[in-house]
Amino acid sequence: MKEEFEMNPKENIHPIEAPAGLRERKKRLAQAAIEEAALRLFQQKGYEQTSIQDIADAVTMSSRTFFRYYASKEEVLSGPIRSTQLDGIRYLLEAEPPASPHAALQSVFGYLASQYEKQRPGLVLRYRIAGQTPSIASLFLYTLMEAEPALCDALCSRLETGADRDEVRFLVAVYMAALRVSIEEWLEQGDDADLVNVLHRHMDRLSSMPD
Template structure:
């Protein structure tokens, strides 16, 4: 069956959406290149739009500001993590479910446009830019709340009365952030692969139990 069209807009809906997605992706890619080359503060919205050969008005159809375009890739990864977490098998305990969801996110990134080194450069940019870091940490807190809600639903708990979902969500988010930063800071970061990134995250999670409950001596 053909995709529906209207007299006012003869393009198929699917084609319109694909073109919009291509424009959005191009703006994100251009913004990242300019941020990494010239710095976040020195890059303007006009420069990002010009790089893609669109108007400033077009840019603002997709993003409210530079901050939003800078964090777009991470925002999509965070949303994907929530979707993967909701879909994890019910037999998995909360930590197993979150570890599985993280693996799925990075595997999806590996299959997509954002390469491992580019993603790691993005983490470094955020950490070194106070405005972006503050925004990222705000988003991280919001993410923790949503993760805790999903975990509570999976386990049949009341998140307002049971602290475990929120505590685990906060610890989990911190482990992932530390893993990303450790990997990005390694001397041979440019040669890193997604497999290596996942291996490091898994090693950090393997240490979570001993760090919280075991003796350090």
């Protein structure tokens, strides 16, 4: 069992950060350099053929230091997905009380889709690697689904009607499935494909479900 919900350095930065000392700036540069080099090498040589040492060499740091920025090799790839999911949880917590579970879920997942939409190039690359590397595909699934319990909690807490916990869990899982296949579909399409649109096509058919 590892980091579970520990955040990586990037996520700790407060949205509007003041001047920021030299130390902070160097850390961000290092983090960015690692990510850049890692993605480049994964593309060039393949994920499994790229060692931490290769990445460390590429950015001239010790491999020990790599692990001070990323808890594992995998985390370089999953970071953006995880933080997007966390955004979704925050979004739901801050949203106005929903009219119905379906309305709330359409809203959060629509928001998530719009967030993923902004990251297309990075996601294309990441999912291409996932397609060739089961352990990464597995990680991405987990990273998506990991947010479900928090989403359930958030939704239940904002629903005045005492909704059945298990039903909410089911609904969240179903919408998550919709998001997941929408992302897959969207990434297979051309660069001008519209994720929000793909997701809505699927979600519309869900909202006719009886509560």
